Amino acid sequence: MKFSEKAYANKAAITGHTVIDVVLLAAYVIEWVKGARSGGYLLIIACFMILPLIAEWILYARDRESKVVRHIMGTTYSLFYIFAIFTTSSPVAFVYALPMYMVITLYMDTAYCAAIASGGFLANVACVIYQAVTAGYGADEIKNTEIQLAC
Numbered sequence: 001m002k003f004s005e006k007a008y009a010n011k012a013a014i015t016g017h018t019v020i021d022v023v024l025l026a027a028y029v030i031e032w033v034k035g036a037r038s039g040g041y042l043l044i045i046a047c048f049m050i051l052p053l054i055a056e057w058i059l060y061a062r063d064r065e066s067k068v069v070r071h072i073m074g075t076t077y078s079l080f081y082i083f084a085i086f087t088t089s090s091p092v093a094f095v096y097a098l099p100m101y102m103v104i105t106l107y108m109d110t111a112y113c114a115a116i117a118s119g120g121f122l123a124n125v126a127c128v129i130y131q132a133v134t135a136g137y138g139a140d141e142i143k144n145t146e147i148q149l150a151c
Contacts, residue, residue, distance in 0.1 A: 007064035009106045014056045016103035017073055021049040024096065041087070048083065052076035070107055073100075074116045081120065085127045091144040094124055094151055124148050 028045045031037040037045075052072055059066045077100050085093050097120045104113055128145050131137065137145060 004065055006067075009108070010060055010064060010066065010069045013073060013103050013106045014053070014060055014069065016106070017056065017077070017100070018053055020099045020103070021053055025049045036089075044083070045080075048076065048080035070104070070109075070112065074104060074112070078116065078119050078123075082123045085123060086130065091141065091148075094127075094148040097151070121149075124151070 025046060028037060028042055032039065032042045055072050056069050059069050059072070081096055081100075084096055101113075101117060101120075104116055107113070128149060131145075
């Protein structure tokens with residue numbers, strides 16, 4: 001069997017995505033156990049995490065070089081990210097984007113990475129504006145907002 005760079009990138013990216021989602025899902029389960037999250041919220045998060053991974057692994061099994069894998073990964077993780085930053089009680093949830101940014105660099109596709117990163121930036125800007133309009137920011141919260149936008 002000959003080496004395929006596309007197949008390698010897909011497998012490494014899906015593996016990375018799986019690790020990220022397992023860690024995040026475990027954190028949300030712990031939050032649920034502590035009573036900080038509702039069962040419905042956990043169910044939504046679980047769907048954001050589990051369904052895309054199932055689709056990615058199935059597509060990879062059928063065609064190891066499938067370009068669809070990266071689009072499912074980027075789109076569904078972006079949707080999860082937007083949901084998370086708009087519904088979280090943590091001021092640092094924006095860091096959820098960082099591990100996925102590392103994973104998508106495996107594809108060495110500048111346009112794809114720029115599109116995902118631009119979407120993340122716009123989501124952060126929208127979240128900051130939404131938070132400023134609906135709840136406002138205290139002086140001690142401004143530094144987190146600056147870091148979120150810089151990130």
